[in-house]
Amino acid sequence: MRDFQKSGRSAVYADNGMVATSHPLAAQVAVELLRAGGNAVDAAIGAAVLLGLCEPQMTGLGGDCFVLLKPAGDERVVALNGSGRAPAGLSAPAMRDRGLSAVPVYGIESVTLPGAVDAFCRLSADWGRLELAQVLAPAIGYFDAGVPVAPRVAHDWGRAEHLQGAARGHFLPWGAPPNPGTRFALPGQAEVLRQIAAKGRAGFYEGAVAEDMVASLRALGGTHTLDDFAAVASDYSEPISSAYRGVELVEHAPNGQGATANLILNILSQFDLNAMDPFGAERTHLEAEATRLAYDARNRFLADADTTTRLAHMLAPETAAQLAALIDPGRALAQVAPLTEAIHRDTVYVTVVDRDRMAVSLIYSIFHGFGSGMASDRYGIAFQNRGAGFSLEQGHPNEAAGGKRPMHTIIPAMLRRNGRVTMPFGVMGGAYQPCGHARIVSNLVDFGMDLQTALDAPRAFAGLFSGHDGLALETGYAPAVFDALAAKGHTLRWSDEPLGGAQAIHLDDSGILIGASDPRKDGCALGY
Secondary structure (H helix, E strand, C coil): CCCCCCCCCCCEEECCCEEEECCHHHHHHHHHHHHCCCCHHHHHHHHHHHHHHHCCCCCCCCCEEEEEEECCCCCCCEEEEECCCCCCCCEHHHHHHCCCCCCCCCCHHHCCCCCHHHHHHHHHHHHCCCCHHHHHHHHHHHHHHCEECCHHHHHHHCCCCCCCCHHHHHHCCCCCCCCCCCEECCHHHHHHHHHHHHHCCHHHHCHHHHHHHHHHHHHCCCCCCHHHHHCCCCEEECCEEEEECCEEEEECCCCECHHHHHHHHHHHCCCCHHHCCCCCHHHHHHHHHHHHHHHHHHHHHCCCHHHCCCHHHHHCHHHHHHHHCCCECCECCCCCCCCCCCCCCEEEEEEEECCCCCEEEEEEEEECCCCCCCECCCCCCECCCHHHHCECCCCCCCECECCCCCCECCCEEEEEECCEEEEEEEEECHHHHHHHHHHHHHHHHCCCCCHHHHHHCCCEEECCECCECCEEECCCCCHHHHHHHHHCCCCEEECCCCCCEEEEEEECCCCCEEEEECCCCCCEEEEC
């Protein structure tokens, strides 16, 4: 139990349903949909779509999503891949011939097809209880009327220097980033949502909306076609999992990077973490070294499902044992292959559990802040730059190619114990996400923290974040820990922003639901 004389928040307890996400209005809409007879799928879709207005720098209809779903009355976990592919005309050799060594982060080459809308429509049809029009109705009202900009959102909006052309008109209508409380609306996207509500995926991938996106992309130099948009399709797949001290971490299979979180925990399982100070230098050092090694494996092995051939090796206990043997508890590794992933931090995450104990873990993103910085002219749909996650190295599993999905960073997760799903959760924060998953699981399992404390606890990250390499510590760490880590050879800095943003719901053995929401975001957990 937390110390009530210190600042912080309590976890939220409820019987009938629970949602945790990064904006209060989205959490409220989810609860309203549950109370209206919807299930966890309906509530998650309604909340996620609204976050495209409440946090437009993080996500939107032009982005991708991944979903893990536990059906009511069943402990299996279903995975839905809602990530889009590169347009057929994308060519790695052509980019190399132009002298490029990486996909331009904010170039038209980085714009992949939006997969989330297809996934939402499929999820609604296959698993939802309400009609899609009813699910989207609350968001449509907000997109038309606008919402006051929240404090963390206003802070992030100030980093949108790369907005260009139509995107500036739609997302910077004031000519400068907004202050907290400034009203923001997207009436063009409200019309898009009406088309989806009336026609399903055809309202987005065909007709006027698709024509607006394709014409805008072609004018910007893209190879995107109406056929590319019409071919977008989400896919069901089997999740992957690994055991850690009595729990099972369930992750989405590639092209997501969930296997990286499994590998970090597999490496950490070789050490006696629970004997250490949870916020001391010893645990932080081991986590940093495990992260560096696991991310190196990610960068070499993970790609689209069809080209990821070393997944079993990456998840094998022998691999983790061999990597753990490389770690010196007293000294940082001198060299691990550099983390080459494009730098970013922008994603939203929603988790919902309903009264029948269907559980949804859904993550939804346009990659960088406002994605590529480009948007469609008429409707203002921000184009994601997920193609920046491709490699241009010839023969690499993740080499860019038309019709291929890039390696993705957004990852939903669930925990199981003794075969029972006990916690859908996720950690926003781009590159940090696998490390964040591992840290929260370790906080709960190794150190017995309650759920909210596990999310509140200070974080460290050994990797690229906000353009800086090395080991970043949040300011919740003691200066003595910083000094002790420096003595172990780490290149250190105090992080200039919070690391990640987590949301989680625990399905307690007693039958109640316990929700927690990260204070690093504007959101909350709500139940009824």
